[in-house]
Every structure is written in C-alpha cells, then in structure tokens.
Amino acid sequence: MSAQSKKKLYGVIAEYDNAAALYHAAEKIRDAGYTRWDVHSPFPIHGMDEAMGLGRSPIGYIVFCGGTAGLLTALGLQWFTAIFDYPLIVHGKPTNLIGTIPAFFPVMFELTILFSAFTAVFSLMLFTALPRWNHPLLGHQQFKKFSDDGFFAVIEARDPKFSLAEAEEILAAVGGKNISEVYDE
Amino acid sequence: MSQATSQNQFTQGVKFEARSGALAVIALVLMSLFSLGAAALLFNSDPKRTAFSWLFAFSFYFTLGLGALFWVLLHHATNSGWSVVVRRQMENIASLLPFLFFFFIPLILLREKVFKWLTIPPGVDPIVDVKRAFLNEPFFLIRIGIYLVLFGGLSWTLRAFSIRQDKDGDPRWTIRSQGITYALLLPFALTLTAAAIDYLMALNPHWFSTMWGVYIFAGAALNSMALLILIITALRSQGYLAEQINVEHYHIMGKLLFAFTVFWAYIAFSQYFLIWYSNIPEETVYFLRRNTSTWWYLSLFLVVGHFFVPFLFLIARWAKRRPTMLCIAAIWTLFMHLVDLYLVVLPNYSGPRSPGVDFKLSDIVCLLAIGAPMSALFIARLSGCALYPLRDPRLAESLALKN
Numbered sequence: 001m002s003a004q005s006k007k008k009l010y011g012v013i014a015e016y017d018n019a020a021a022l023y024h025a026a027e028k029i030r031d032a033g034y035t036r037w038d039v040h041s042p043f044p045i046h047g048m049d050e051a052m053g054l055g056r057s058p059i060g061y062i063v064f065c066g067g068t069a070g071l072l073t074a075l076g077l078q079w080f081t082a083i084f085d086y087p088l089i090v091h092g093k094p095t096n097l098i099g100t101i102p103a104f105f106p107v108m109f110e111l112t113i114l115f116s117a118f119t120a121v122f123s124l125m126l127f128t129a130l131p132r133w134n135h136p137l138l139g140h141q142q143f144k145k146f147s148d149d150g151f152f153a154v155i156e157a158r159d160p161k162f163s164l165a166e167a168e169e170i171l172a173a174v175g176g177k178n179i180s181e182v183y184d185e
Numbered sequence: 186m187s188q189a190t191s192q193n194q195f196t197q198g199v200k201f202e203a204r205s206g207a208l209a210v211i212a213l214v215l216m217s218l219f220s221l222g223a224a225a226l227l228f229n230s231d232p233k234r235t236a237f238s239w240l241f242a243f244s245f246y247f248t249l250g251l252g253a254l255f256w257v258l259l260h261h262a263t264n265s266g267w268s269v270v271v272r273r274q275m276e277n278i279a280s281l282l283p284f285l286f287f288f289f290i291p292l293i294l295l296r297e298k299v300f301k302w303l304t305i306p307p308g309v310d311p312i313v314d315v316k317r318a319f320l321n322e323p324f325f326l327i328r329i330g331i332y333l334v335l336f337g338g339l340s341w342t343l344r345a346f347s348i349r350q351d352k353d354g355d356p357r358w359t360i361r362s363q364g365i366t367y368a369l370l371l372p373f374a375l376t377l378t379a380a381a382i383d384y385l386m387a388l389n390p391h392w393f394s395t396m397w398g399v400y401i402f403a404g405a406a407l408n409s410m411a412l413l414i415l416i417i418t419a420l421r422s423q424g425y426l427a428e429q430i431n432v433e434h435y436h437i438m439g440k441l442l443f444a445f446t447v448f449w450a451y452i453a454f455s456q457y458f459l460i461w462y463s464n465i466p467e468e469t470v471y472f473l474r475r476n477t478s479t480w481w482y483l484s485l486f487l488v489v490g491h492f493f494v495p496f497l498f499l500i501a502r503w504a505k506r507r508p509t510m511l512c513i514a515a516i517w518t519l520f521m522h523l524v525d526l527y528l529v530v531l532p533n534y535s536g537p538r539s540p541g542v543d544f545k546l547s548d549i550v551c552l553l554a555i556g557a558p559m560s561a562l563f564i565a566r567l568s569g570c571a572l573y574p575l576r577d578p579r580l581a582e583s584l585a586l587k588n
Contacts (some may be wrong), residue, residue, distance in 0.1 A: 047587040060502070091464060102458050 007183035009158040010136035011037075011169045013143065014176025016030040019045045022151040025174040026051040029153060032170050036159035040143070040152040062123045063116050070115025136184040143182075154182065188329035199575065201425065201567040213561035218466045220553035226283060227547045228291065234534060236295040241530040242551035243292065244384055245523060246285055246559055251377055252409025253278035254340050255402070258373060259334035261343070261359075261366035262448060267437055269583035270429045270573045274416050275565045276344040278409060283337035284562055288555050289329065296487035300325075312467070313390045320387060332380050338367055348572050354576035367541045377402055388533040392471045396456040407445035408522040411515035414438050418512050424573055432506050433586040439505025446499060474532045483528055491521040523552075 016022040019041060026039050030053040039045075039052065059069055079097060081089045087095040094100065125131065135155065137143045153176065155167040162179070171179050227235040253275045260268050260275075268275075297303050302320050303315050308400065343362055350358040378398025386397045394400070414435070420426050460468045475484050494516055504510040527548070532540065574580060 056502075064500070091462070102454075102461050105458065107453060 001115075001137055004155045007185060009157045009164070010184045011154050011162075013055075013137070013140065013152055013182050014162065014171035015142065015145075015178045016153065016176060018034060018150040019043075019151060021175055022153060023048060023051050024173075025153050025176065029155065029170060034155055034159050034161055036156040036162070038154050038156075040146045040150070040154070042147055042149060042151075057127075059120060059123050059127070063120045066119025066123075067112045067116035068071055070111040070113070071108050073115070074111035075104060078104045078107060095150040097135040136182055139185050140180075140182045142180060196263045198305060199425075199571045201420075201564075201572055206564040206568060209288070210564050212559050213564070216553065217557040220550055220557055221551045224547070224554040227550060228295075232295055233298040234545060235551070236299045236546060237531060238293060238547035238551040239288075239291055239528055239555075240299055240384065240388075240550060242555045243285070243288055244526050244530065245552065246288075246555050247282075247380075247384070248405035248522070248526070249409050249412055250279055250282040250285055250340075251336065251402075252405035252407070253413070254282065254336060254373070255377075255406050256409060256413070257340070258345055258366050258370055261362045262362065262370055264579075266579045266582035267434065267578045267586050269416060269580050270426070271346065271413060271434060271438070272577075273371050273571065274407050274420075275574045276340070276347055276415055277407070277413060277563060278416070279336075279340035279346045280566060281559055281562055282340050285555070286329075286333045286337070288558075293329070295324070296325075300387060302387060305355040306480070310390075316390065319382075320390060325383065328379060328383055332376060335369075335372065335376050339365070339373065340362050347472065347577075348570045349576045353573050359578055373552060374398075374402075377405075388490060388530065389470065391467055394456055394460065394468065394471070395541065396452060396459075397525075399455055400449075403445060403449040404522055404525055407442065407449050408519055410438060411518040411522075412443050412444060414442065414508075414515040415509055415519075418508050420572065421508070429573055429584060430527040431586075432508075433588050434583075435508050435511055436502075436506050436588050437586070439499060439511050439514075442511070442518065443496075445507065446492065446495045446518070450496070453491075474540065475528060480528070480532055483524065484541055487521070487524055487528055490517075491525060495521075 014025075016025055022039055022041060023045060026048060029037055030051065039048065041048075064117075083095055083097060083100065089095055090100075090103070093103075137146075143150070143152065153171060155162065155171065168179050223238070224235065227238075234492050256268070256275045257272060257279055258534060259265070260272055271338065292299060302313050302316075303322055303325070342365060346358040350353075357377065381398045381401035385401065386393065417430060417434075417438075421430065457472065460472060474480065495518055498504055498510075498517075499514055504514065530540075531548075577583075
C-alpha cells in the first residue's frame with residue numbers, strides 16, 4: 001500500500017451494469033459539473049455525446065478544409081502540367097480548362113477524398129493525443145473488461161472540481177459498482 | 186410505462202381526418218378537370234408536341250412513384266428500424282403507381298408520334314434492326330403490362346400487408362414483406378432499367394448508355410425522398426405525427442437527400458465522362474444535342490443546380506436538422522428533377538421550330554393534368570389508413586431514434 005501511495009493518482013473508476021445505466025450515470029456526472037471525465041463501453045452508445053454534454057467536434061470543419069485543399073491541389077496540379085506548362089492534346093480535345101476539365105474530375109475526386117481522409121485521421125489523432133504507448137487505465141485490473149462486457153465511467157484527477165471523496169460519492173450515487181482508484185504507473 | 190398505455194398514447198390522432206382534406210380534394214378535383222380539359226384541347230391542336238410534354242410529366246410522377254417503391258423495398262430488405270414511422274407515406278406514394286398507368290394511355294394511343302422507332306420499318310435502319318429483339322411493338326406493349334403488374338402489384342401488396350399489421354399486430358406480415366422483397370428486389374431493378382429504356386432512352390433509338398437505368402434510378406430515389414420530406418412536413422404542419430417524428434428523423438432524411446444528390450451527380454458525371462472520353466458518334470449524339478444551341482444553358486444549369494447548389498447547402502449539419510431548410514432543399518431538388526427530365530425528353534422533339542429550348546404551355550398543363558388527380562388520389566390514400574405503421578415490431582426503435 002505504501003508503494004501505491006507514491007504513485008500519481010489518475011482518477012476514480014466505477015463500473016455500471018449496462019449501457020442504459022452508464023448513459024444515465026453520464027447525465028448525472030455532466031450535471032455535477034465535471035469536465036475531465038470519460039466513459040468506456042464495448043460498443044458505441046447512441047446519444048452518449050449528448051448525455052456527456054460534449055459539444056460539436058471541430059473535425060468536420062477541418063475535414064471540409066482538407067477536402068477543399070485536395071480538390072484545389074488536383075486542379076492546380078493538372079492545370080499546371082497539362083494546360084499551362086506543357087499543353088497536352090489528347091483525342092484532339094481542346095487544351096483549355098473548360099474543354100479539358102472532365103478529364104481532371106476523377107483525380108480531383110480522388111484527391112478530395114484522400115485529403116479528407118488524411119485530415120480526418122490526423123486531426124483525430126491530434127485531438128485525442130494519439131499515438132501514445134500506454135494509458136493509466138490499461139494497467140488497471142478491473143478495466144480489462146472494457147472491450148468485452150464492462151461499462152465504465154472515469155473521473156480524472158486533473159478535473160478542476162476533483163476531490164477523491166466527492167468523485168467516489170457521485171459515482172456511487174448514480175449506481176456505480178466496484179469503485180476504485182486508478183494510479184498512473 | 187406499461188405496454189397498454191404506450192400503445193394508447195401513440196394511437197391518438199394517427200388517422201388523417203377526411204374533413205380537413207375535403208377542401209383540398211375538391212380544389213384538386215376541379216383543377217384536375219380543368220387541366221385535363223386543357224390538355225385534351227392541346228392534344229387536339231398539336232398532338233406530337235403535347236405528347237412529348239405528356240411524357241415529360243408522366244416520367245416525373247413515374248420516377249417519384251418508383252423511388253418511393255424503392256425506399257419501401259429497401260426498408261424491408263435491410264430490416265430498417267429508423268424508417269418505420271415514415272414508411273407508410275412511402276407506401277402511399279408508391280401505391281399510386283397503378284393509377285399512374287392510366288395516364289400512360291394517351292402515350293399508347295400516340296406512341297408512333299413519340300417513340301419514333303415504332304415507325305421505322307425493318308431493313309431500313311441497321312442500328313435499329315439489331316435492337317429489334319427488344320424494340321418491337323408487341324414486346325413493347327407487353328412490357329408496359331409487366332411494369333403495371335410488377336410495380337403495381339408490389340406496391341399494393343406491401344402496403345396491404347402493412348395495413349393488415351395495423352389491425353392484428355402479427356409480426357408475420359413483416360417477415361412476409363421481407364420475403365417478397367428478397368425475391369423481387371432484383372427483378373425490380375431490372376424492370377426499372379427496362380422502363381427507363383422504354384420511356385426515355387428509346388426516344389432516340391440510335392443512342393444507348395449502359396448507365397441509363399442507374400441514372401434514372403438515382404433521380405427517382407433522390408426525388409421521392411424530397412417528396413417524402415415535403416409530405417411529412419405538410420402533415421406535421423396540420424398537427425399530425427407531431428409526437429412520432431422529430432428532428433432525428435429529419436436528420437436521416439436530410440442525410441439520404443444529401444447522399445443521393447451526390448449519387449446522382451456521380452452517375453450523371455460518369456455517364457457524361459465515358460461518352461465524352463471515348464467520343465463514339467452513336468453515343469455522343471445525346472450530349473451533342475444537349476450541349477448545343479440553347480439546350481447548353483439548360484445543361485449548365487442542371488450541373489450547377491442539381492449538384493453544386495444542393496451539395497453545398499446540405500453539407501452543413503444544421504441545414505439537415507431544420508425542417509424549413511430541408512423543405513427548401515427538397516423543393517429545389519424536385520424543381521431540378523423537372524429540369525433534368527425536361528432535358529432528357531424534350532430535345533428528342535424535332536418540330537417545325539428550331540431545336541433549342543422551347544417552352545410551351547403544354548409542358549405546364551400536362552404537369553398539372555397528371556399532378557392534380559395524383560394529389561387528390563394521394564389525399565384519398567392518406568385517409569384510408571393510419572399515418573404510420575401502428576404495430577410494426579420495430580416501431581419503438583423508430584420512435585426512440587437517435588443519430
């Protein structure tokens with residue numbers, strides 16, 4: 001026990017019976033005013049972002065910008081190489097932008113998708129602080145069920161409202177079981 | 186909440202009051218008589234041009250009905266949960282298909298004026314001769330009968346099963362509907378393709394496009410979704426379905442509207458692109474006519490108005506979650522569908538005037554002459570049954586929808 005107390009406290013974890021219990025617990029934790037907390041379930045729960053009080057993710061806007069950049073990159077690349085720098089006559093079709101643009105569309109389409117996908121993946125990694133080698137929760141014995149049949153809520157110690165007693169109290173009040181502390185190893 | 190009270194709660198006010206629609210029906214019947222009379226006069230003075238306008242109007246309503254039938258089939262094929270509360274309206278739209286075939290009679294009578302391959306005798310045109318196995322008069326008439334039986338039978342059967350389930354709540358009807366759908370989904374796709382060829386592609390018997398069926402289907406599915414959004418909103422504005430349908434359902438319908446806007450553009454561009462790229466005279470004839478003279482402006486308007494405008498409008502989440510915004514998008518989409526079909530049908534008319542865009546009164550009159558009786562029939566359909574499947578096994582899931 002003395003060895004454990006030297007470790008940094010990461011947060012408090014509580015286990016819930018099912019998705020509905022976790023959903024209602026999330027609503028209560030949200031209303032209690034916590035900001036640094038999370039829930040974990042083996043599958044996505046519809047409406048959980050609302051229950052947790054999460055706002056709209058900015059990723060949609062970032063992806064829109066990424067897609068637009070892809071579209072313009074493809075257009076610029078093809079315009080420069082096939083019209084401006086070295087006009088290519090294919091099938092006797094005109095070498096101006098309006099006369100050739102249908103041939104550019106597939107590349108514009110593909111680069112829009114590619115850039116959108118890249119911005120989606122990389123901005124998601126940025127926002128979720130990935131990649132990382134380990135997470136304090138992964139070392140917690142109880143948490144091992146999270147990808148099987150465990151429904152967990154975790155209030156983190158870095159939450160400005162956090163106090164161990166209060167966090168344990170609220171997790172228990174909303175029906176949490178097996179409440180325990182998680183330490184950063 | 187017990188099963189009994191929840192069942193009771195959702196059966197309140199689910200029937201369309203015939204009285205509230207009575208005034209609309211009278212107005213529509215008067216409008217039908219008036220516009221049908223006007224159409225008859227126009228048929229008398231200029232049968233060929235009026236027949237083209239009639240075909241344009243007929244294909245508009247036909248694609249809407251086919252699209253609605255597609256959504257019903259898709260619902261059963263995928264065992265969908267979300268769409269249960271809006272499915273009945275799709276069934277109502279699709280169930281008008283057999284009535285619509287009544288409005289094809291003028292075109293059967295005037296078929297030689299519209300489908301000019303019927304007038305080409307064998308041995309004159311080698312391109313038409315190789316297509317004789319499909320393009321011959323008896324088979325053409327048989328096919329129209331097949332469309333009537335298949336589309337009509339399918340839409341009426343699925344609607345009848347759904348209404349019977351309202352009464353006895355037996356999940357067997359759901360399973361039966363699914364069985365019918367699995368058996369007939371592929372024949373439906375093939376028949377839709379054949380209908381698109383018969384009614385629209387064969388207007389120019391030399392031309393062909395292997396993407397034609399999908400192109401017509403994309404417009405049909407898109408615009409029946411737009412029509413569904415308008416019908417649901419109209420019902421809600423009269424106080425129906427207020428508790429059953431919420432912004433989540435609108436969001437999904439908006440997403441499908443958006444998806445099929447993109448799908449239509451994808452198919453339309455792919456068709457254009459392949460024809461443009463390979464540059465074979467037999468294929469390019471379609472776009473040559475539409476990219477020259479005043480048709481060119483209409484074609485450009487189609488590209489911008491059918492894809493870019495709704496795409497940029499519907500890409501935002503807020504537009505899909507606001508019924509007013511979604512209705513604006515739906516009305517615009519339906520208007521662009523009219524432009525699309527106008528551009529498909531009317532360039533095939535080569536009258537005494539120039540081959541450019543030449544709007545005629547008959548274009549509007551024919552739209553009204555089919556649209557007004559169809560709307561009246563739709564209101565009659567509406568009051569014939571509950572406004573949503575009352576005892577569908579997946580109703581609870583649909584009511585509790587979350588995106």
